[in-house]
Amino acid sequence: xxxxxxxxxxxxxxxxxxxxxxxxxxxxxxxxxxxxxxxxxxxxxxxxxxxxxxxxxxxxxxxxxxxxxxxxxxxxxxxxxxxxxxxxxxxxxxxxxxxxxxxxxxxxxxxxxxxxxxxxxxxxxxxxxxxxxxxxxxxxxxxxxxxxxxxxxxxxxxxxxxxxxxxxxxxxxxxxxxxxxxxxxxxxxxxxxxxxxxxxxxxxxxxxxxxxxxxxxxxxxxxxxxxxxxxxxxxxxxxxxxxxxxxxxxx
Amino acid sequence: xxxxxxxxxxxxxxxxxxxxxxxxxxxxxxxxxxxxxxxxxxxxxxxxxxxxxxxxxxxxxxxxxxxxxxxxxxxxxxxxxxxxxxxxxxxxxxxxxxxxxxxxxxxxxxxxxxxxxxxxxxxxxxxxxxxxxxxxxxxxxxxxxxxxxxxxxxxxxxxxxxxxxxxxxxxxxxxxxxxxxxxxxxxxxxxxxxxxxxxxxxxxxxxxxxxxxxxxxxxxxxxxxxxxxxxxxxxxxxxxxxxxxxxxxxx
DNA sequence: ACCCGCGCTTTCACTGGATGAAAGCCGACC
DNA sequence: GGTCGGCTTTCATCCAGTGAAAGCGCGGGT
Numbered sequence: 053x054x055x056x057x058x059x060x061x062x063x064x065x066x067x068x069x070x071x072x073x074x075x076x077x078x079x080x081x082x083x084x085x086x087x088x089x090x091x092x093x094x095x096x097x098x099x100x101x102x103x104x105x106x107x108x109x110x111x112x113x114x115x116x117x118x119x120x121x122x123x124x125x126x127x128x129x130x131x132x133x134x135x136x137x138x139x140x141x142x143x144x145x146x147x148x149x150x151x152x153x154x155x156x157x158x159x160x161x162x163x164x165x166x167x168x169x170x171x172x173x174x175x176x177x178x179x180x181x182x183x184x185x186x187x188x189x190x191x192x193x194x195x196x197x198x199x200x201x202x203x204x205x206x207x208x209x210x211x212x213x214x215x216x217x218x219x220x221x222x223x224x225x226x227x228x229x230x231x232x233x234x235x236x237x238x239x240x241x242x243x244x245x246x247x248x249x250x251x252x253x254x255x256x257x258x259x260x261x262x263x264x265x266x267x268x269x270x271x272x273x274x275x276x277x278x279x280x281x282x283x284x285x286x287x288x289x290x291x292x293x294x295x296x297x298x299x300x301x302x303x
Numbered sequence: 304x305x306x307x308x309x310x311x312x313x314x315x316x317x318x319x320x321x322x323x324x325x326x327x328x329x330x331x332x333x334x335x336x337x338x339x340x341x342x343x344x345x346x347x348x349x350x351x352x353x354x355x356x357x358x359x360x361x362x363x364x365x366x367x368x369x370x371x372x373x374x375x376x377x378x379x380x381x382x383x384x385x386x387x388x389x390x391x392x393x394x395x396x397x398x399x400x401x402x403x404x405x406x407x408x409x410x411x412x413x414x415x416x417x418x419x420x421x422x423x424x425x426x427x428x429x430x431x432x433x434x435x436x437x438x439x440x441x442x443x444x445x446x447x448x449x450x451x452x453x454x455x456x457x458x459x460x461x462x463x464x465x466x467x468x469x470x471x472x473x474x475x476x477x478x479x480x481x482x483x484x485x486x487x488x489x490x491x492x493x494x495x496x497x498x499x500x501x502x503x504x505x506x507x508x509x510x511x512x513x514x515x516x517x518x519x520x521x522x523x524x525x526x527x528x529x530x531x532x533x534x535x536x537x538x539x540x541x542x543x544x545x546x547x548x549x550x551x552x553x554x
Numbered sequence: 555a556c557c558c559g560c561g562c563t564t565t566c567a568c569t570g571g572a573t574g575a576a577a578g579c580c581g582a583c584c
Numbered sequence: 585g586g587t588c589g590g591c592t593t594t595c596a597t598c599c600a601g602t603g604a605a606a607g608c609g610c611g612g613g614t
Contacts, residue, residue, distance in 0.1 A: 105314075118377065120416060122380060123383030127377065128434065129368065160357075173392070
């Protein structure tokens with residue numbers, strides 16, 4: 053009567069894929085069924101098809117994991133590996149010059165997704181993961197992406213609860229709104245200890261044919277940070293990638 | 304036209320995903336339907352669901368592309384980004400030392416899939432793509448992966464047609480079989496101009512708890528190649544990654 | 555050795571989501 | 585402003601999908 057029937061097969065398949073996450077990379081059939089909200093036999097049949105195709109793989113421990121075939125298809129996402137291919141050389145240059153963490157992210161709905169990252173061995177450890185998500189209102193890349201997002205997206209983020217990560221995180225909509233205006237005005241964003249108290253990030257937009265498509269940032273230890281000196285470097289990197297994005301891949 | 308009915312919905316959804324490829328990253332609905340072998344209305348409905356979930360995205364040009372959500376899920380594949388995370392630092396070290404192209408690949412069925420690559424700016428251009436596939440019998444990584452594959456896989460590859468890329472490609476099963484035995488004996492593989500006449504690659508296995516899981520290689524210009532000097536470096540890198548693979552990520 | 559119990563797999567009769575021919579719609583190009 | 589190609593919606597039909605229940609297999613306890 054409730055969600056029993058009236059659910060498309062496709063949505064069930066997608067629910068099964070949704071069951072996986074960074075913290076749950078391997079699941080038994082029962083766990084999968086429970087997470088996807090499906091009866092066990094149903095899950096069993098769908099999963100069997102997904103395994104046959106390669107979307108999932110079954111380990112020797114009888115747990116299922118995301119399969120390589122799905123990774124392959126996912127790697128065709130223009131905003132995923134496509135963007136990465138263009139940005140990586142520039143990110144490497146930026147790393148060579150600064151030896152700090154370099155991050156690349158895009159906006160997905162009301163969150164951001166990290167596309168690529170160069171983790172400096174001697175830089176502050178970054179807790180984010182490639183393929184991982186994060187809120188838009190705290191990180192440098194987040195502020196850039198939010199500042200250039202459609203008004204409707206900005207309003208939703210400003211209206212929603214703004215998680216606090218440190219005492220410096222902007223959880224006041226008024227203050228955040230001012231910050232976003234500033235980001236648009238100067239063309240870069242500085243997130244000063246808004247995620248962790250020991251780090252600061254400087255981010256710049258990457259523009260494509262239809263506005264800001266992504267953001268690039270440096271994450272540096274707070275005590276040796278000189279954000280105003282780094283900003284031009286990050287901005288320059290952003291512009292180089294923007295050019296590559298508008299060039300050969302002109303949609 | 305023939306496979307009318309008797310086809311599961313799941314297989315249709317997967318056929319739609321399969322329609323995308325490196326050379327066709329953006330498809331119209333009709334193209335998708337044709338490639339997936341589906342009637343147009345059927346494709347339309349399935350695609351609409353995939354777009355709603357984020358597996359596909361619809362551009363302003365009315366073409367569909369692989370969506371970021373699918374990339375996110377794909378990035379959870381242990382043999383994809385998971386392996387990459389472990390291997391990348393070691394690959395970077397290898398690049399620092401040699402300044403040559405570094406590649407990481409795993410076997411998927413009777414082919415290999417490139418997981419990661421560091422393309423040296425001044426090294427020979429590599430034509431492969433991260434997420435791309437290639438035959439097992441020509442490249443360095445391919446020879447390593449094939450040499451340590453289950454006997455059944457080896458037989459299928461040896462029996463099947465062996466594409467020739469250059470005059471040096473091993474297309475004779477007997478010769479290939481000898482090469483594979485040699486690869487197992489010495490613990491590394493050298494592919495001498497078997498893919499292109501201007502390059503050579505040296506590859507070593509990456510071992511996990513259940514045998515060889517992946518392979519790492521250097522691709523260098525033929526005229527400045529000293530494969531015997533490079534082999535120990537590549538092998539050492541393979542061993543470091545092997546250790547990381549067997550360590551924290553037990554199972 | 556035997557039993558017990560917990561997950562996975564298979565069966566089977568029923569049903570509603572999926573289907574595709576056909577008709578409707580929309581924008582592009584002539 | 586008319587025609588064409590491609591996308592979207594409709595609707596009666598039907599088979600793929602469903603899930604309760606029974607069957608299987610293995611590991612752990614006694």
